[in-house]
Amino acid sequence: MKKVLVGGLCASLIVGLAACNNKEAEVKAPETSKTETAAAVEMALTSGIDFANFDKSIRPQDDFYGYVNGTWLKNTEIPSDRTSTGAFYDLREKSRDDVKAIIEEVAATPNLIAGSDEQKVADLYRSFMDTDTLNQLGTAPIQAELDKIAALKTKADLVSYFAHSQIIGSGTPFAFYIDVDAKDSSRYATHIWQYGLSLPEKDYYFNEGERFVNIRKAFVEHIEKMFTIAGFKDPKASAEQVLALETAIASRHWDVVETRDSTKTYNLYQVKDLAKLAPDIDWTGYLTTLGVQDQKDIIINQPSFIEGFNEVLKANELSTWQTYMKWQLLTHFAGEMTGKLDHENFEFFSKTLNGQAEQQPRWKRGVSTVNNLLGEVVGKVYVKRHFAPAAKERMQVLVENLRGAYGTSIDNLEWMSAGTKVAAKDKLAKFDPKIGYPDRWEDYSKLTIKADDLIGNNIRANELGHEKELEKLAGPIRKWEWHMTPQTVNAYYNPTMNEIVFPAAILQPPFFNMQADDAVNYGGIGAVIGHEMGHGFDDQGAKFDGEGNMRDWWTEQDLSEFAIRGKALVAQYNGYAVFDDLNVNGELTLGENIGDLSGVTIAYKAYKKSLNGKEAPVIDGLTGDERFFIGFTQIWRAKIKEESMRNRVATDPHSPAKFRSLGALSNMPQFYTTFDVKEGDAMYIAPENRVKIW
Template sequence: MKKRVISGLCASLIVSLSACNTDNVPTNQAPADAVKTQAATAVSQALSSGIDFSNMDKTVRPQDDFYLYMNGAWMKSAEIPGDRTTIGAFYDLRENARNDVREIIEDLSANTHLVAGTDEQKVADLYRSFMDVDTLNKLGITPIQADLTKIDALKNKSELTAYFGESQANGGPTPIAFYVDIDAKDSSRYATHLYQYGLSLPEKDYYFNQAERFVNIRNKFALHIEKMFDLAGLANGKVAAQKILALETAIAKQHWDVVQNRDSTKTYNKYQTKDLATLAPDINWQGYLAALGADKQSDIIINQPSFIKGFDQLVKNTDLATWKTYLTWQTLSQSASDLTQALDAENFDFYSKTLNGQQEQQPRWKRGVSTVSGTLGEVVGKVYVKRHFAPEAKSRMTQLVANLSHAYASSVDSLDWMSAETKVATKQKLSKFTSKIGYPDKWADYSKLTIQSDDLIGNLKRAAVVSHNKDIAKLGQPIDKGEWHMTPQTVNAYYNPTMNEIVFPAAILQPPFFNLKADDAVNYGGIGAVIGHEMGHGFDDQGAKFDGDGNMRNWWTDADLKAFHVKTKALVNQFNGFQVFDDLHVNGELTLGENIGDLSGVTIAYKAYKMSLKGKEAPIIDGLTGDERFFMGFSQIWRVKMKEEAMRNRVATDPHSPGHFRALGALSNVPEFYKTFDVKPGDKMYVAPEKRVKIW
């Protein structure tokens, strides 16, 4: 299931007045003036600004590069550990959350008298099954042997295509991804969906780009397949590698690219299931859907119909033996990190080291924690919330969301490019936003899942079956408004258009995003901008296609929609101009939705912050005005450092711009930033007023 999420944020150490020298904080305003009254000084002694001054590079003018001004010293000195590809606030919080979850899991695992079938037993034994390397080495590929035998026994294309469904229902690989989600044009019902799938490399361009880097990746990919076959004791690895690469290249040719797949209009194509045989006659649709438990559905939504049509021709024209080789590879590759140490190491060498630049495998406990958290997430999440999420954090977040919503409505009223008619529809949608903060009201039920301490692959397969059956059971039932698509210990956030909801898990509600000990300015610049970002997704180039009830329909006047597209096109052009490396620019079309979210987020959060002051002057804290703290708080959340390989991968596939440009791109369009830091013509961040983009 696809959800919009925040993906690259930044970290900081909170510094109080007593620990910092305010003379070391350059601004373009006088460091001392009449505003510094005795009362303001008393406030500054009680509150922290929430700004980490040690990260700042005072040799950079804030008017030229505010991101490096705030984060440059850290960028120069911070080193990426060998077992990571990325560091920064967002990623450091993830590490903190993983450490917290480790304590929870190990506390549960220390109990040797757990009752079979309890959630605690399942957490402990799943972790043990992952950590028991000796057993995994002894088992070899035995845990997937039944799947490989079944693949080898396929007699014809009808059995082959039915197996695609059977494999997915049991947690295995498939070249066509099936899922259950809310119908985008009828948000009162769940519908079945099909999505293109089946590639081992990150995106279709990896199969066709003739640049040296991509040619090298394809050559290493073929060698990787050969090594994996050899390590698994499978014959003819070299020949198999060439067949697999050729077939995946043919599949990739049918794939839509990352920009096309963002378009919610183009990817909504409802078919009657009886008509699937006309679209793709060489696929055994009855067998495929029956294996998934979805053969009673009268319709299905296909995201990329041309892919299904082209894939059908591949089924027809590719011999059965090649398909068996492909499925054998996909099964082996998918399970590699949960099999022997040798297979795990080779899998790491290609996918983490070659593709992303990660030099060392993570300690096994880290991966074990991720496995448990991904499989039994809300069991762990329930304990995580009790230990690490203060009730006052939820209360304060609830108020912040209400304040941002009020500011958003006020901002809509002030827009000079939108008609009164569309303003009414916009505010109607805004009034219907649902916010979820911290954790779900009702926790997930894992009673149907069996976990054994010596059966890692079996545990994961059984978990996949339970998850799949849970999704199938939604069909024909009322929408579950309480469902979460992230666990409380996830450092992230998302907007879900078909439920018109914004969701903030507990783990992201920490400094530098959210700091209970800091003055409001930095919280509005941090988590306030994140709240505004997620609200902004409701009105980005795709979210704006959905109404307040989660239905995809046009609620715009023609003139307003045209004006909106002019503004979004200008934002695309701005971000296309950001250069990541000498040979690589940001993809403004791919990142448009997130860039709108960032621009909306900081704009609305600033407005909400000023409204919260109720006409009063903000106190001076750590030598900084409220407006300075707001924009500094915003910039520091995007602090990130990434391996070049990982960055190139992200730019090709991730709808979020790199952190550096998320900060610069948003702030260069905000007039209040110019006023606060005296940005003028000739400064590198200066954009002429007529070229600045203001959407919301």
């Protein structure tokens, strides 16, 4: 659906990067003056760099990512219960450990008050961990829904059930959601988005390559096994039916590049005209079941999908659709039922599709369940324990310094006209930064949680979530709302709110280090801040103004210049080979690549501005500029299973971590100067071909 990315310092290993004017494999360390050493001691700050990760056999001019992270890449094994490891992923594990401690402490508290947040956290976790009860229950928790599916008499009943299925948290061929109207940010609007596939993307249903053929074969075998375990009739024939129907649905899907185009996906329809778009869909029953029957208009994100789906709906018998909906129900709740269903679900979606060797310990998945359903309850405690007020204050300074540097950069753009610059700076001034945690916390008072009813807990949480979404339609816009919990290791930009959001959990080393000097923090969290700001000015974010409205605030010439630069970046990333037979999709990743390039460029300018004309101290043998670029590159250290990486390249708008570093730095003149990158070096791009956007 639309909604919709830490090693300690080893001070004994001193690797200098100042003398980079040679072609030697090992870069020599510079001499450090007594004055510089004294300054570093006086500051009492570390460099914030983990030198043990470096691989000095790699020239930084050829592969800076490998130079900074190479030894870590060689020596690090991906844990068997994960598909990836690295800076982001390890912090997520730490956050999960921290939340586990909170949950277990709450669960150990005697005599919890019924209906309290503490009781809900404790009993939700217990309901997930009580595998004996889940095994005894079998498929009984979903029997009422299976009966409803079996009782469907008409296609109109079926369409109404699509809506009901989504409300309870199961699957549906197209998804309903409520979000700010992209062309009128003062109101919420209803939307419909294409959905309904079990495999990652439409190409998985049609690609005749061996890997995809094997995945489809394994998918059918998986469905058959799931239906057999659940005791459903005709498991083999049913599995073939599901694949055939999902293939028909996939044939009508827009691809991943089309779906990220905010102009193409904004299609406002009057509800009364939906019958013209798709006459065989009972829109009245569908919208009534959702509780939005009084809405006058709705945004259809992919109209041709809905038109095509209408034909798929007509062409397939009701019994086929009932089999498909049984599958949706079973696969969406498999991880919350018997051990056999849970294991088989893991075997296909985690092991076969993503290469995960072993299933995560149950407690990890239990913590994820609590985070998903009661995230801000534990988030309140998490913030108190793991996010100091001083960290928020320092982040606020960083954000404003980045904002100032962005403004200066806009002023200095040679390709942008004065009028467009005024509009760009107006948008920049209206960025709303949210740091750490919400000012107003989510209310869970209406949610009933029972220690012996895991699926019921999920369904009730989904139903309550739907009710809360419906309440938005009465307004006003909930500017206080967050779309990530404080314990989430991530960040985001929301164009219709024009907000940049940084949860507490990402504000830790190597991204944000309160013990390190400014250089590594500007290279780390500064680049993250700049990245999210950059989304406000990427190929899609730049379509929105400072109020969050999608409108054209560019001159025709400026927009043409902007597009030329975007095309150059697409070409650059298209040239990066992830595997011998697979390259980065430059079109799919364009927005994130603009964010990365803008982020590190503006963060560098902000860092230099923060020095107020003074020279940065040399710390651990490194100049400030060297620490900045290393700080940026070490946040991207990552290893990912090949199967998972292939899925990500097909579906993820982010480039693989290596190219997020190399791609951005290869366009920065300051990086060339700092590390003496010259023609003939692998990272060299001729000056006239380097991309500068913001």
